[in-house]
Amino acid sequence: MRIDVVTIFPEYLAPLDVSLVGKACAKGLLDVHLHQLRDWTYDVHKTVDDTPYGGGPGMVMKPEPWGLALDAVLEQGESAAAPVPRMIVPTPSGRPFTQDLAVELAEEPWLLFAPARYEGIDRRVLDEAATRMRVDEVSIGDYVLAGGEVAVLVMVEAVARLLPGVLGNAESHRDDSFAPGAMANLLEGPVYTKPAEWRGREVPPITVSGNHGAIARWRRDEALRRTSAHRPDLIGRIDPAAVDRKDRAL
Numbered sequence: 001m002r003i004d005v006v007t008i009f010p011e012y013l014a015p016l017d018v019s020l021v022g023k024a025c026a027k028g029l030l031d032v033h034l035h036q037l038r039d040w041t042y043d044v045h046k047t048v049d050d051t052p053y054g055g056g057p058g059m060v061m062k063p064e065p066w067g068l069a070l071d072a073v074l075e076q077g078e079s080a081a082a083p084v085p086r087m088i089v090p091t092p093s094g095r096p097f098t099q100d101l102a103v104e105l106a107e108e109p110w111l112l113f114a115p116a117r118y119e120g121i122d123r124r125v126l127d128e129a130a131t132r133m134r135v136d137e138v139s140i141g142d143y144v145l146a147g148g149e150v151a152v153l154v155m156v157e158a159v160a161r162l163l164p165g166v167l168g169n170a171e172s173h174r175d176d177s178f179a180p181g182a183m184a185n186l187l188e189g190p191v192y193t194k195p196a197e198w199r200g201r202e203v204p205p206i207t208v209s210g211n212h213g214a215i216a217r218w219r220r221d222e223a224l225r226r227t228s229a230h231r232p233d234l235i236g237r238i239d240p241a242a243v244d245r246k247d248r249a250l
């Protein structure tokens, strides 16, 4: 997968060189290209923002640098894995970023992220971009960050770990909270590792019972308990038949 990010803070995305995403890049599974938006400004101050039409607080990102930056990225289509990327614009007013959307994005050969600072990007940039490629405005949660770069880190990590070959064990994300399947919409329950006793606390005996059916049922019950405690809103979305199917399969 190819990922382009146009930003005034490419250094904010340095964590993409680290850990899971960094390793995916090193293995050639991910090809990340960071672009400095100011490279497409032509005044001495490299200005990327201006006051909003209609007044109001804050500044708006100017259309000209964004237009040229997107033109330049789209020109890469010749050499990229797809003719055009899918563009993702992080904004608190976007559609929610969910595991389903992460799964959908992980299927794309090419993503282009356009994180904004200030009050956002002049709307015409997104309207014009939408005539050339698919554009989604996406929010990572109901809070306001200082800019979209951290949201890009969140989305790239959630997508990258789904790419084939990125996680050591392909099963690792099968039981993720929010993963599709029997455990869909159930939060993952607690996990334990060795030693079996630590500071007088023992692991739940079932986990060392060797009874895989009973362990799976216990995990499901813990997941239900945690979901009702932390996310009661998800309980209604659980498919009881799927949960029972898992039980019968054991």
Ligand code: ADE
Pocket (backbone or CB within 6 Å): 090, 091, 092, 138, 139, 140, 141, 142, 143, 144, 145, 146, 147, 148, 151
């Ligand atoms: N930019 C600022 N806040 C954001 C959020 N919650 N999600 C995505 N992008 C943002």
